[in-house]
Amino acid sequence: MTFHSFRHTVSTKLRNQEAHIRELWIDTVLGHEASHKSQGTMNYTCGIEVANLQQVIEALHYPEECIIPF
Structure with a gap:
């Protein structure tokens, strides 16, 4: 398994x-x-708000048995 996968x-x-x-x-x-890459995305998107990126991170959930303790 690699990071890319x-x-x-x-x-x-x-x-x-x-x-x-x-x-x-x-x-x-x-x-x-x-x-x-729509025209709107290429021409008018100049940045994505951090709050939207936070939604992406918080939406990711894994079952308890998949979490590796540190």
Whole structure:
């Protein structure tokens, strides 16, 4: 398992679990280039608010047995 596969797993999980989270926000959190580049996105999006990125992070949930204690 590599870090890259972890990113894809997180991406898939987020895209399937929360309908109100925009793909652009998910791509930004994961460091991916936007998967859709509409004219509006390319020309008029100058930044995504931190509150929107926080929604992406908080939407990610894993079962207790998957959490590794530190």
